[in-house]
Ligand SMILES: [Fe+2]
């Protein structure tokens with residue numbers, strides 16, 4: 716018997732309401748990743764000074780990783796019968812990752828990254844919780860992404876500790 720929609724799980728007709736809620740959470744995640752791409756890209760270029768190199772290289776690498784996360788969120792939105800939004804639907808919110816007044820202000824960048832990663836960690840924990848008994852495939856994907864963000868935050872907490880130890884942060 717041919718059916719047009721799968722009869723079980725999150726893709727079923729009966730779960731369409733939960734699916735819509737989940738798509739909204741995933742669209743928000745998608746935008747967070749893309750704004751992080753913009754912020755990290757700028758901060759992988761702007762910083763000046765002897766100690767900026769490590770941060771710039773680290774963020775340049777993260778740009779690729781965060782873009783990969785956006786691609787995963789986008790693919791999952793489509794799998795759930797949603798549509799990946801266009802750029803006009805985007806609203807920026809990463810205040811703490813705007814360029815500092817002095818481009819040698821590395822602590823500003825480090826703190827901004829920690830705040831952005833913490834925001835992602837909060838949102839992804841929320842998505843993971845929502846996915847309980849709803850969609851284990853999305854949950855599995857977001858758990859893997861959450862681990863990346865926890866790793867990013869830990870790395871930048873380490874950078875901050877170095878500045879704190881020297882009384883510079
Ligand atoms: Fe990410």
Ligand SMILES: [Fe+2]
Pocket residue numbers: 777781832835863864867
């Ligand atoms: Fe990240």
